[in-house]
Amino acid sequence: MAAEGCVLSDHDADDELARLTQPLPDAEETVRAIYHGAVDAVVVQGPRGPQIVTLKGSEEPYRILVDRMTEGALTVGQDGTILFANRRLAQMTGHPAEDSAGRNLGDFLAEPFADLMRHWLEFPPDRAVRHEVMMCRADGSQFPALLWVGAIVLDQLPALLITATDLTAQKQSEQIAAAERFVRSILEQASDAIIVCDRSGRITHASWAAQELVGRTPIGLRFVEALPLSGMETGAERAVTPVLDAGAIVHHLLAGQSMRNIEVRALWSWRADGFFLLNGGPLLDSHNLTIGCIVTLTDITERRRAEEKQTILVAELNHRVKNILAIVRAVAAQTLVRSLSLSAFKEAFDGRLKALSLAHDILTSIRWGRVELDTLVDQSLAPYRAPGSAPRIVSEGPKVLLPTRAVVPLSMVLHELATNAAKYGALSVDCGSLEVRWGVVERNNGRWVELRWIERNGPPAATNIREGFGTKLIRRSVSYDLDGQADLLFAADGLKGTLAFPILEDPATSSAIATARRGASAGAE
């Protein structure tokens, strides 16, 4: 420099020296940094200018391994700053990998777990620890994750090495499994039949009661095959008009419609008399899309039978009360007309009411079923049998079951005949006797009862009988109520009569009464 003729002051010389020596500390700094591994790339001069050469050391394979691993991985400095985050963590959180470095780990953790992170940073765990946390995504949503946290030393400074496993799928699986267990426990405990179908109408779940109903496991069967049924019209009529079949019901439910309290009738053979209350609705997924349907069937067979029985009984009772009142009214009117005195009326009317009452007692005792003729005759003649003395009343005949509707009129007829015998006929004198014999004969293509009433050794009939209401009641009752005929012969030693009537039973009456009897039996049980 002096050769150039310049004269430098001491100050200028110092500046020049500083300028010339400046690269030296930079070079020393560079060497130091490379020596300590603080740099991992250098700039070299190539034929086309500067080029970047990365210093891929022996750790490079491990760095790639960490960056590509399927779990999130990150290193965190002592103050919580993320020093490195791999690709998987970026995918999990939605934060780009290059943006993750430099952020605070607290940004990735839901609030209560940020405190936990601070604790780990302050007191680095001696051994690696695992902890379930809720992590935050860039969009603000959260997801469950399992953190593995271990203490390491980076560049002589304490740090944390953390791996994060996204537990979203696992939690969903656990929730599904828990929901499945919950559903199973309901299905096992429910007393109603519960059936779950998929979108094709095939059964995927069924309660224990449903399996009992089908008779085997219905899983895998189509609903219409496993449980063929038809919906019924509801309302006052309770008609048997089917409005829906099983296929239509499933179709409605899968279309998103609910069904409430639909009465259905079982169409499968072993429960053909079964009635059920059907409730159902679509099975929706988390997006409110129909993925199947749920049907519950409550067995209401007994309830429905009871309702039917009650309806029939009320109608029957109404009918009988009206009939009885009509009979009482007619008996009262006719007895009044034919009675010579009030006491005579009282006696006659009282006796006839007792006969009526007796008939009802018998009917009630056998629950309005069929009554044996033998029983009715015995009961009607019982007041006239003298205990202890030689029997002078003989009643005999084969076992004949009377139709229910024949009991009241026949009881009235027997009462009239017996009363007449006691007052004016064979039973009014000590030497008189009475035979009541009956049999069953074929007449008019049907079975008829022929009952013969034969009085012997009684007073002359010409003086002991009045063609009064009693005789009229006998003839009319046999003729109109029993659809038969009565032949009465007033002989010298007593009345000889033949009552003939069919024992065919009216089907409607038979059915109604049979139902009533079943109901009474069920109630007694």
Next chain:
Amino acid sequence: MTTTENTGAPDYNLRLYVAGQTPKSVAAIANLKKLCERHLAGRYNVQVIDLMKDPALAQRDQIIAIPTLIRQLPEPMKRVIGDLSNSDRVLVGLDIEPVAAPGIDT
């Protein structure tokens, strides 16, 4: 990438040279953010230059090793080479007065 953390002209104008996503580059970015937030809050501007994208930019500040941090302002220019994990060295190298940690009586 440029980060400005003040409302007026920054006291410290810093330039960080990195080489893509190499570990040291990533660490240097993180460490620098942390350090600036703590000691230069509101007084700095950081420009991150990725030499992988444009290696020619290395000539401007005569960059040899990456990562390198250059203090442009205040003058004189200073440089710190490495991943900046040793914050004490960085503070000395950049001639920054450390800010005491909250709650510590200095």
